[in-house]
Amino acid sequence: MTSIRTVLFDLDGTLADTAPDLAAALNRLLAEAGRAPLPFERIRPVVSHGSPALIRIGFALAPGEPGYAERRARLLEIYAQDLCRETRLFPGVPDLLAALRARGIAWGIVTNKPAFLTDPLVERLGLPHPPVCVVSGDTTNNKKPHPEPMLHACRIAAAKPEDCLYVGDAERDVRAGRDAGMRTLVALFGYIGENESPSRWGADALIRSPLEVLDWIDAAAGRRHAR
Numbered sequence: 001m002t003s004i005r006t007v008l009f010d011l012d013g014t015l016a017d018t019a020p021d022l023a024a025a026l027n028r029l030l031a032e033a034g035r036a037p038l039p040f041e042r043i044r045p046v047v048s049h050g051s052p053a054l055i056r057i058g059f060a061l062a063p064g065e066p067g068y069a070e071r072r073a074r075l076l077e078i079y080a081q082d083l084c085r086e087t088r089l090f091p092g093v094p095d096l097l098a099a100l101r102a103r104g105i106a107w108g109i110v111t112n113k114p115a116f117l118t119d120p121l122v123e124r125l126g127l128p129h130p131p132v133c134v135v136s137g138d139t140t141n142n143k144k145p146h147p148e149p150m151l152h153a154c155r156i157a158a159a160k161p162e163d164c165l166y167v168g169d170a171e172r173d174v175r176a177g178r179d180a181g182m183r184t185l186v187a188l189f190g191y192i193g194e195n196e197s198p199s200r201w202g203a204d205a206l207i208r209s210p211l212e213v214l215d216w217i218d219a220a221a222g223r224r225h226a227r
């Protein structure tokens with residue numbers, strides 16, 4: 001059993017509810033192309049799969065297909081202009097971060113979002129105190145599900161993977177965390193599609209609200225002391 005000293009978080013769908021601003025950006029792109037907007041319920045479940053998923057549902061284009069790169073670049077350009085209009089920390093996140101700090105547990109961010117979007121967003125989220133590390137999708141050569149960004153976060157935070165907990169809302173988050181040697185939790189309040197089965201992703205537990213991270217850490221420490 002481990003004692004958690006650092007909690008790393010995914011950004012979209014875990015720390016921050018970014019779906020409204022990403023949906024607005026996609027619908028603006030669709031409008032520019034003379035197409036009808038997509039309903040929010042259609043967009044929200046794919047937000048943690050990043051811009052490729054948004055271009056797929058908006059234009060039925062996959063990476064490498066003609067027009068894909070232009071659409072994606074324009075989507076990110078539109079999104080960058082207004083990336084924190086409706087975006088908020090999920091309810092409970094400020095209290096969770098404050099409670100981690102009170103316990104001397106560091107926290108950081110590992111996201112697949114590119115840094116030119118992550119950095120201004122993290123600035124504007126109104127975090128109660130800054131993270132020890134912010135690793136974006138283009139910070140390292142590989143992004144999640146590869147473990148490299150997780151291990152990079154460990155280096156910056158001077159943490160051992162076995163003392164880290166990674167909280168995310170996508171299967172790639174669990175895979176990246178596990179392959180890096182971390183414990184993992186799935187944020188069920190994030191962007192999980194109806195056809196996905198998070199209980200099969202191999203995470204240590206599934207949580208329904210941010211503050212349950214504390215319960216899991218306490219239970220893990222209890223299990224450790226009971227040994």
Ligand SMILES: O=C(O)COP(=O)(O)O
Binds near residue numbers: 013047048049051112
């Ligand atoms: O922008 C993405 O690709 C998804 O971002 P996330 O990894 O913070 O969920």
Ligand SMILES: [Mg+2]
Binds near residue numbers: 014047170
């Ligand atoms: Mg996510």
